[in-house]
Amino acid sequence: MKKGRLFSVLVGGVFCLVVLLLYHMLDLMQGAELQRGGDGPSSQLDNDLYHLRQKIDKLEHLLSNNNRLVATLRDSLMQQNTFNKEMGKANVSSESVDRMTGCRLTGGETDGPAQMLDVYDLLPFDNPDGGAWKQGFDIQYRGNEWDQEPLEVFLVPHSHNDPGWIKTFDNYYQDQTRHIFNNMLTKLGEDRRRKMIWAEVSYFSKWWAEIDEQKRDMVKRLLADGQLELVTGGWVMPDEANSHYFALLDQLIEGHQWIHRHLGVKPSSGWAIDPFGHSPSMTYLLKGAGLSNMVIQRVHYAVKKHFAQQRTLEFLWRQSWDTSSRSDIMCHMMPFYSYDVPHTCGPNPAVCCQFDFHRLPGRRVTCPWKIPPQPITDDNVQERALLLLDQYRQKSLLFRSSVLFVPLGDDFRFVESSEWDVQFTNYQKLFDYFDQHPELHVKARFGTLSDYFQSLHRRLSSRGETPPKLGGDFFTYADRDDHYWSGYFTSRPFYKRLDRMLEAVLRGTEILFSLTLAEMRRFRGNGQLVEGFPAKEHFQRLTEGRRNLALFQHHDAVTGTAREAVVVDYGTRLFHSILNLRQVLQSSAHWLLLLDKGLYHHDQSKPFLQMDDAIAAHDALPQKTVLTLSSEPRSVVVFNPAEQLQTSVVSINVDCADAVVVDAETGRPMVAQISAVWEKPSVASTQVFQLSFVAELPPLSLVVFYVTEARPGSAHRAEYTFVHHGGPLSVQTEHFQVSGLDRPAESALSLSNKQVQVWSSPDTGLLQKLRLKSGLVRQVQVQFLWYGTRSGRNQDKSGAYLFLPGEEGAQLYSQSEPPLIRVSRGPVFSDITTYFRHFTHTLRLYQLEGHAGKSLEISNTVDIRSEVNRELVMRLRSDVANGNRFFTDLNGFQMQQRRTLTKLPLQANFYPMSSAAFLQDQASRLTLLSAQSQAVASLRPGELEVVLDRRLQQDDNRGLGQGVTDNKVTASLYDLLLEDRTAEAAEVGGASVEHLSLLAHLTSLSLSHPPFTMSVPGGAHAVTLRPFRPLRSSLPCDVHLVNLRTLEDQQEAQTPSREAALLLHRKGFDCRAVPDPSPVCTWSDRQEVELDDLFSPLQFGSIRRSALTLLQEDEEEAEFAQQHKTQLRPMEIAAYRVELD
């Protein structure tokens, strides 16, 4: 050994001590104690020495070649300490222990996973140039690393097919996708060694419907032989930021049910290579559906690099709230920039591009690195094979096993049959060369995703290794520099809202339709449905609604990142589905309500019930229809889709200024209020009036009310005050009392009910302060602001994906004219509405008893169509001392802590909010619940801001080729909830991470699933209606009926079966917020639930617990289910296959 080398080995030895410690800790972190071979001390010593030698070898190499890597290892030692703190006895960092005093953590956390939040605290986000792998580092090897265990390469051919983006779903299918499938049959059929994976069932099912039996048999044979694998098996590859878990699960059920029915297989691996950031809610659903592995790709480049350095790119992803390993799923994170060939064979894209044979000279695509691929020949095969092997080996060193996963594909690949030929034949020549040269210690072949994972698990278990565990999420994504993809959290907000409207009507209709079929079978007594009820047509409408909602969860749909024409296509689908589902809802309600079922007849052109609003087009907001009243009572039917008794305010538009509402069953008059319908901000209609009344709606019930014109002056009318600081104001309110006209108010405007009082600015009408009955007071100032984008000629600017605000940050919204403020007061609700040039803002307080009166409703109607490169935000500035921490929900399923970090640019501190965000300190919590997805941030302590709409003139270079300029008049709706926090509250529901409070959950439920109001045209007494109340009482407060979804008949296609999927979610809730006032529902800390009790008097003929997409039954739960009992742990979603009798 040369002296110099000896010296470096000695230096290596010194570092080795430090780094060995690190390695040991790394091992501990994986939970992989060195449990190898014989137990004797000598064999243990041998083992240790062997590993020591290996590590010295490795270190020597590292030291002599790469000082930078050693430095990062030293950094990771620091990080290891953080991890150990997390994972050791003190299972949370000391800071968060302080924040949680009084809320005892549940046991079993000693093996808790590392958290992404801590990785964020640790990373410098400095983005140094890594050389060939620009965002990474130089990877070195000696060449003998694979002598013992050969490198095993799985090349996985794939084609990423967006169900709509630049083209519509149908156009992509016609132009590209169907050719891919047709060629697949031929080309995979030619050679059994060839493989392919496919993800989007929306496309697959469309093609299936067109092909003959012979082709279908070929597909089944390819699946059976393992040449073709369906990965994830969802309807689409959904967005994970804006989608609600209802829709995420529904599209997975739709895909899995289709696969099961037509192909009889069950997906086992997840594939999410293009969604712009990744959520653990999705992984929870995948695991729950029976998948055991998954691949993700779009993760912040700095996180990827860090994980590559740690060799933790493969990890067990665990739910942060889970104290067990039940939710763990094996996750592979792709290490490089993209999922295309240049960024998947290894770290050097210039080299990897030469192995994308679709880019051979003369073909349509080229290599931007200017070195084209070469066809593989006898002359060049050796040189080409070694060049490729070098990339494979470098990539392999980022992982702990010598099994290597290499995707082969890109967007809409394998369309032409020649592409199949060039890829498969050239790669086969390379693989053959490897096979002929055992000294290279490499075995490469085409594989599916499951081929890879099976081999990986085999290799890991033979070494007794467990991958490290990780909790948290992968937002907000950046692909390069400071290009954070936080723009799409808000882009096209009109359709993000429409998405939730379809979701609500789909869920409500599914449940009512399932209940209707059950009632009909019971009514008939022979298991048959009622004749004349179009069950099959309705089921097809439901299926179409499911599929259109599913399609919209695609990562270019709900994200707002598709071309304008494609947005119109999606919008039209959502709109039509809403209309179609309403037909099913009305028709089901019709039969359920009839006292004399013999009177039922279905006439689509003359429906018995009409919705109380109409939507004119896919880009229009709903408009209330006007009910004509007379002295004859008119029936109004309200459906409560919630599993809770709801005290709701129902508002309908009527044609007279005096009306009474009575409960049709008891004749009891309802508390009601007549308000003006405004033609202009200060001009009330003289023809149309709004009648609002307080309704007590039992869970899942249909309640009938009679509305009658009353004698003049008998109804409670709202009273109005106008505040206007500008010129003279013309007010026309014939039927209403007006005060304070043109007179600036000296003091703040105020609204109050029994629970809460609020104060607003007399200049703007915007909220300033809140006080609870308990005495808790919080300053909460509402502001509106504009963001612009970067102004320099060569600077990157905001677009559909990216948020790149100008240096000046947000500018306070101002207008030269002072805004008009209108205050209304009445016995049902009071509100303050302010008219600004770009938006109308309303703050409303309902006069309701109980928890329903505790939240403050905020609504905005925004129109920024006159603007250029601007984004409008609503900001709450409070005195809640939350520091830099706040919480946002992930997919409406769980809350995730966020930390606003100054080392990150402003746009990186924005996160997705699909339904909730809160700030809290020791004494209080301020929760903003939302009815739509938006971007949210807390840029300074006490602040919370949401982006309402964005109008951007330019493309942001992510392939869309357009700005976002098709803005609509857009509505957004929120509930603001201020709550006391106490340290004494008993822990309920195993809360070890932060959850919404019980009141927040209930408020969110009413916000997302408000009652549906329908009216009966003509006289009420023509037919007798009786209310429908399927449940004796509300479900427990923390149990949410996600869906009751009728399943397709096994024999007869497109026909409802007797079975339904019952989906329940037991919510986790905060243990420090005392429910005040107490909700009427109950909750318990027992995990065991009796389903017959919950749904009494409904009877289940059979209940079988199953995986979340109903593909397999849960053995463990079989015994429980026989007794109709079930285990439902906090946070868990459970699925049951039930027969409703």
Ligand SMILES: [Zn+2]
């Ligand atoms: Zn895509």
